[in-house]
Amino acid sequence: MNDPLSVTYSARLRRVCEYIERHLDEPLSLEILSRMAHSSPFHFHRQFTAWSGLPLYRYIQWLRLRRASWRLAFNPRDKVIDIALDAGFQNPESFTRAFKTAFGQSPRQFRKRADWAAWHQRVPKLVLQEQHVMDVKIVSFPHTQVAMLSHLGAPDRVNESAAKFIEWRRTTGLSPVASSQTFGIAWHDPDTTPPETFRFDICGSVERPIPHNDVGVINGEIPAGRCAVVRHHGSLDSLSDSVWYLFREWLPTSGETTRDFPVFFLYRNFVHEVAEHELETDIFLPLR
Structure with missing residues (x-):
C-alpha cells in the first residue's frame, strides 16, 4: 500500500x-x-x-463530541446549550441523547464528574493530523520553579488530575494560566508501564514557593540544562509519535547523549480553548 x-x-x-x-x-x-x-x-x-x-458523518460527530467533552470538563462557564449548538445539534435534548450514547454520561453528569477511563474506552481511534519531518533545535532550558501535582495511576485518568490542578490554579491564583507556563513531565511510557505504577506530573510555573494545600499540589522544579526541543502540532493523541521521532530518527544521528531527567512538555495552548489542529506542544528531551 x-x-x-x-x-x-x-x-x-x-x-x-x-x-x-x-x-x-x-x-x-x-x-x-x-x-x-x-x-x-x-x-x-x-x-x-x-x-x-467510520462513516463520514459519524466521524464528524465524534470530532464534535470530543470537543464538546473538553469544553464541558474544563470550561465551567460555557453553557450546555451553547456547547450543543456549536457541536451541530439543533437543541440540548438531541445533544444530551447523542452525548450519553457516546460516553455513557449525560453532559451534566460529565461536567460534574467526568469518567475519563470510560471516555478513552469509547472514543474510536480517529484519523487526525499526520506528522512530517520535524525541525529539532537544541536550547538551554532555564531552571524553572513549578507547582506540581503528580498523577499516579492509569494514563486514561490523567485528565482527572488535570481538572484538579486547573481548579487549584483558578481558586488560588498562585499559578495563573495567563502569565504562567504549563508543563507535563512524562516519567513513564504509557504503552509499556503497568497502570498502577504510571506517573505523570502536571506543573505550572511559579515565582515563589506555594503553601501547603489539601489538593496535593507541591513545590517542584524543572532543572536547567541543554535540551533538544521539537514542536508538535495538533492532537495530543499523536504526541507519542513526535516523542518517538526524537528517539528513533533524530537522536541516533545527532551525536548527543541524554541526561537523567524525563521527557517533558510545554503546552502552548489547550484543547478546551482551541481546535485540535491548532494545538501546539513543545517536547523537550534533556541532553548532557
Whole structure:
C-alpha cells in the first residue's frame, strides 16, 4: 500500500480530514468533501468508511463530541446549550441523547464528574493530523520553579488530575494560566508501564514557593540544562509519535547523549480553548 497511487489516495483523504477539523463549526457538505478527494459524491461515503473505519458523518460527530467533552470538563462557564449548538445539534435534548450514547454520561453528569477511563474506552481511534519531518533545535532550558501535582495511576485518568490542578490554579491564583507556563513531565511510557505504577506530573510555573494545600499540589522544579526541543502540532493523541521521532530518527544521528531527567512538555495552548489542529506542544528531551 506504499505505491505512488495509494500514497496519493491517502493524502487526498487526509486533506479531507484536516479540512473537517478546521471547519467543525460550519456545515460540511458531501459535495465539498468528495470534491476535495477527487471522488464522486455517490461513492465517497464508502471510500471514506473503508479508509478511516467510520462513516463520514459519524466521524464528524465524534470530532464534535470530543470537543464538546473538553469544553464541558474544563470550561465551567460555557453553557450546555451553547456547547450543543456549536457541536451541530439543533437543541440540548438531541445533544444530551447523542452525548450519553457516546460516553455513557449525560453532559451534566460529565461536567460534574467526568469518567475519563470510560471516555478513552469509547472514543474510536480517529484519523487526525499526520506528522512530517520535524525541525529539532537544541536550547538551554532555564531552571524553572513549578507547582506540581503528580498523577499516579492509569494514563486514561490523567485528565482527572488535570481538572484538579486547573481548579487549584483558578481558586488560588498562585499559578495563573495567563502569565504562567504549563508543563507535563512524562516519567513513564504509557504503552509499556503497568497502570498502577504510571506517573505523570502536571506543573505550572511559579515565582515563589506555594503553601501547603489539601489538593496535593507541591513545590517542584524543572532543572536547567541543554535540551533538544521539537514542536508538535495538533492532537495530543499523536504526541507519542513526535516523542518517538526524537528517539528513533533524530537522536541516533545527532551525536548527543541524554541526561537523567524525563521527557517533558510545554503546552502552548489547550484543547478546551482551541481546535485540535491548532494545538501546539513543545517536547523537550534533556541532553548532557
